[in-house]
Amino acid sequence: MGITNDEKALAEKREENDKIITDTLDKYPELTVRDLIEEEKKALAEGKITNEEALLIIQGKTTLEELLQDNVPEPPAEIPEEPEAPAVTPDTPPEVPAVTPEEPEKPAVTPAPNPEIPPAVTPEPEPETPSADEEISSLVAQMYVLKSEFTAALKNLENTTLKDYAALSNEEKTAEVKTKMMNEVLDTVAAMEKDCDTKVNAILEKLTALLTESGKELTLVESIRAAYKNEKTITKAEYINTYFK
Secondary structure, X not given: OOOOOOHHHHHHHHHHHHHHHHXXXXXXXXXXXOOOOHHHHHHHHOOOOOHHHHHHHHOOOOOHHHHHHHHOOOOOOOXXXXXXXXXXXXXXXXXXXXXXXXXXXXXXXXXXOOOOOOOOOOOOOOOOOOOHHHHHHHHHHHHHHXXXXXXXXXXXXXXXXHHHHHOXXXXXXXXXXXXXXXXHHHHHHHHHHHHHHHHHHHHHHHHHHHHHHOOOOOHHHHHHHHHHHHHHHHHHHHHHHHHHO
C-alpha cells in the first residue's frame, strides 16, 4: 500500500481502507454488523457506553439513544408533606361499652406432606445457543470495538504529548527534546500495537474456525487482516506527519 504524509491523502487512504471490510461484508448478507459512527465512537471513548453495549450497537441489537436514555438517572421521588393534624378540644370521654371476651380461634392445622410424593420442580429454561452467523457477527463487532479503542488510545496519547510539549518553555523546545519525546511516543505506540496484534490474531483465529465450520469463504478474514495492516501503516504515517512537521 503506497503511503504519503499529506493529511488529505491520508484521510482518503483511511476511507478507502474502511471500504475493504464494508464491501466484503456486503457479500455476507446473513451477517448483521456495521462499524460505529463518529457519535457512537465518541460515546465509547468518553465512557458513556461500555464495550459490551458498543457490541450490541454494532450488531443492531440496540441504539445509542436507547442506551443513553437507560443510563439517565431517575429524579428522586418527592415526599408529600403530611397535613397538620387539627387541634383537638378535650371533651367528656365517651362511655366505653363492656367487651365480652371471645374465645380464640383454633389455628388451622396443615397436613404433613406425604414423604412418598416429591415436591414439584420447575425446570430452568436452557440458554439459547447463538447461531454460527451470530457468533461470526460478534467477532466482527469485536474487531470494530478494538479499532475504536485503539484509535481513542492513540488520540489520547497524541493530545497528552502535544500538551506536554506546549508546556515547555521556549528554551526547552529544542530539536533534541522534540526528537526524544517523539521517540518515547513511538515506543509507546509500538507496545500498544503489539498488544493489539495479539488480540486481532486471536479474533481472526476464532473467525477462521467458525467460517470453515459453516462452509463459508475466508474472504472476510483476509479482508480484515489486510485492512488492519493498512491501518497500521496509515497511523504511522499520520504520526510522522504530526511530529515532523
